[in-house]
Amino acid sequence: MDDTNKRNMNVTGVKGAKAAGPESEPLIRLEGISKGFEYDSSPIQILKDASLSIQQGESIAVVGESGIGKSTLLHILGTLDKPDSGQFFFRGKNVFDMEKTRLASFRNTTIGFVFQFHYLLAEFTSLENVMMPGLIAGMPKNRIKPEAEAILVRVGLKERLSHRVNDLSGGEQQRVALARALVLKPRILLADEPTGNLDIRNSIQVHDFLMQLNEEMQMTMVVVTHNMKLARCMQRCMTIQDGKLVDMDNK
Ligand SMILES: Nc1ncnc2c1ncn2[C@@H]1O[C@H](COP(=O)(O)OP(=O)(O)OP(=O)(O)O)[C@@H](O)[C@H]1O
Ligand SMILES: [Mg+2]
Structure with a gap:
């Protein structure tokens, strides 16, 4: 299937996306989201009455200029x-009605997050960083360790398992952050510039890996990227205009 076909296909016909009947609830539904900040005592409005529905298994790229609110959107998602x-509804349930500890556990087990700035624990090894979400979720060490090793191998870091994160290159750190986001096999991956620090070879590797996860596990993904090659492989490409999410017709 070429890129044009992929782009034009309806969500219900897309390989990897679950068929949605007319009354079926999307995995995620944002309705009328507004978000602003205060800067130097003046308000700046970033998202204005933005809405978005995401079906399970869908892959969405969010592209556009610096400062339009891509990271803000991802943080809300x-x-x-x-x-x-x-x-914000997840399978029809209002997420912000959840009690604080339930919301934290929902976030830890359902969502994998790759931040624009990776927030790894610098003094810990790659393996320890990737094991962390499992340990936080209460998994025994001997169960999470092989999972963490396997995912680090898949992102091409077989030889860097016991390196301290401080001693890794920027691109290697970014791949550790991706492995950490994926180790619990989250239903949703939110990635903010996952290939931002990578050279072409590594960004192709990460990018192929994301596509495989989307197909194999029906992992739903929203990826903020300036990499149009990566954006083109996603089923939908969106941007933010006047604070609203809009589909891009011509990628
Ligand atoms: N905590 C904050 N306080 C004040 N302003 C903020 C805050 N967070 C974000 N902003 C402002 O909101 C706007 C949108 O920020 P955001 O980080 O979402 O942009 P972005 O689209 O991700 O940009 P980039 O491509 O540079 O990462 C920016 O102008 C930013 O300065
Ligand atoms: Mg950003």
């Missing part, structure tokens, strides 16, 4: 930040 107004 990741439940790391609350919108000023609007609703």
Whole structure:
């Protein structure tokens, strides 16, 4: 299937995306989301009444200029930040109605997050960093360790398992962050510039890996990227215009 066909296919016909009947609830539904910040005592409005529905297994690229609100959107989708107004439904349930500890556990087990700035634990090894979400979720060490090793091998870091993160290159750190986001096989992957620090060879590797995960596991993904090659491989490509999410017709 060429890129044009992939882009034009309806969600229900896309390989990797679950068929959605007319009354079936999307995996994620954002409704009328607004978010602003205060800067030097003046308000700046970033998202304005933005809405978005995401089906299970869908892959979405979010592209566009610096400062339009891509990371802001991702933080809201990741439940790391609350919108000023609007609703966020996960399988029809209002996420922000969840009690704090339930929300934290939902976030840890359902969402894998690759941040623009990776926030790895610098003094710990790659393996320890990738094991961390499992340990936080209460998994025994001997169960999470082989999972963490396997995912590090898949992102091409077989030889760097016991390196301290501080001693890794920027691109290697970014791949550790990706492995950490994926180790619990989350239903949703939110990635903010996952190939931003990578050379062409490594960015192709990461990019192929994301596509495989989308196909194999029906992993739903929203990826913020400036890499148009990566964006073109996603089923939908969106941007933010006047604070609203819009589909891009011509990628
Ligand atoms: N905590 C904050 N306080 C004040 N302003 C903020 C805050 N977070 C974000 N902003 C502002 O909101 C706007 C959108 O930021 P955001 O990080 O979402 O942009 P972006 O599209 O991800 O940009 P980039 O491509 O550079 O990463 C920016 O102008 C930013 O300065
Ligand atoms: Mg950003």
